Amino acid sequence: MNGPDDPLAALRPLHLPEAVSWWPPAPGWWLLTLVVVIAGGGWWWWRRTALRRSALAELRLLSRCQLDDRQLAAGLNRLLRRVALARFPRRQVAPLSGEAWLQFLDSRISGSPFSHGPGRVLATLPYGAGGNIDRTALLAVVRNWIRQVGRRQP
Template sequence: MSLQPSPSLPLNDVHPGVAPGWWPPAPGWWMVAAAVLILGVGIGLWLHLRRKRTRALLRYFDDAVARADAPVARVAAMSELLRRAARRVDPHADRLQGDDWLRFLDAGLKRPQFLHGSGALLRDGAFRPAADPAAVEALRIVARQRYLDWMRGA
């Protein structure tokens, strides 16, 4: 049995239709684009607010230290700011004294800087009759970063 085309039904070639254009995209792509846009704006806003809060925290720290006129008073101001920030980590941390306080300040740091570094001035620097301005500046750099870490919740 052979399949021969019937002379009464002539067959034409199959022609594919025209491919759809890329514009306008399907509704699902509009939803994906909107979701990506909303996510991008949200992340950008979050980063902006975080930077703004960081600048405000650093300005507060710097202003509080600058209001103290003597180097010894600056050490006391930094100690007070660090104790306030420490309460965010542990509600009883502000009651620590001496080396226990410095160990607490060093906790979680990659390089401890308070017990045996420039931060050791916090132990008794506020009670000295005078303090070296260079040592106070070195303490300010270390204390400022620790204050910022704790106030941001790190």
């Protein structure tokens, strides 16, 4: 029945569609990539700022507690030492005390708020020597140091 009366003979032969290309991806893949990049960037930022956030939270806690001058200076000294040990090599930070400690703190920020400013009491007051303390200025200096050191790469 392959004659002129055959209606199937007038049809064109079957042709297959072209293979699906891998590029450009479907819109769903673009959206998934965008979500993964945003989530990864958020996780990276959260981890990068964790030390600074926790140190500033502890500083706020120290500033709200009813501590005498010696206890406040000792608490701030411990906080600064923990941040420095987390941020810089242990062999560089651990042996420091007194003037060397204050100079280290000053070397990480502009000015000399620890050697020649309100932070000077951190070298003597926690260890029993008397001193006049300006709580507001001391807390501001420590807050500034944590913010600046937390921003830098070691």
